[in-house]
Amino acid sequence: MRILLIGATGTLGMAVGETLAGRGHEIIGVARKGADLRFDVTDPAQVSAMYDKAGPLEAVVSAAGHVPYRPVAEMTPDDYLTAFRGKVLSQIELVRQGLSHVAERGSFTLITGVLGREPVPTASAASMANGAVEAFVRAAAIEIAPRRVNAVSPSVFTESAARYEDVFPGMPAVDLFAVCQAFVRSVEGMHTGRVYMLP
Secondary structure, eight states: OEEEEETTTSHHHHHHHHHHHHTTOEEEEEESSSSSEEOOTTSHHHHHHHHHHHOSEEEEEEOOOOOOOOOGGGOOHHHHHHHIIIIIIHHHHHHHHHTTTEEEEEEEEEEOOGGGTSOOTTOHHHHHHHHHHHHHHHHHHHHHTTSEEEEEEEOSBGGGHHHHTTTSTTOOOBOHHHHHHHHHHHHHSOOOSOEEEEO
């Protein structure tokens, strides 16, 4: 398959890209810098330009989404808008605009995260964004068939757990290998409207 990978230069994006390429897929990486295509997907106009540049696709995979972290009392309306644009609207636009660029039986795989179901202090924006993406996936799946859409919702990565143990106290970590397998399942499988929760 010809797969567009958003966030290709991040920790997760690099692992997902290597995994999918290792399974024989052609990967077109997208990031703000250092990738095959350089676009900022928080800007709908750049999403449009990205698709025009990428050409025909069988799948779109997102491994990127930025949200601010601070206590609710210190958050501003702009902070929540940043989270919405950075993780929700950016991924909605990948699907909305991608419908005319992805093969009829192609797929979209989005990224959410454990904070949508297991919130922690300072992460209200992340929890909001993850919940919104997951709700969108379930709703979009019933409209875009035969194209498919799923989301991967991992906990903190085992490989990064030492850096983030204060943010995710007591939460079980998940190996990047397992997260990558969820992306494979979404891209190569037949499910739609699923949120793959790890662990």
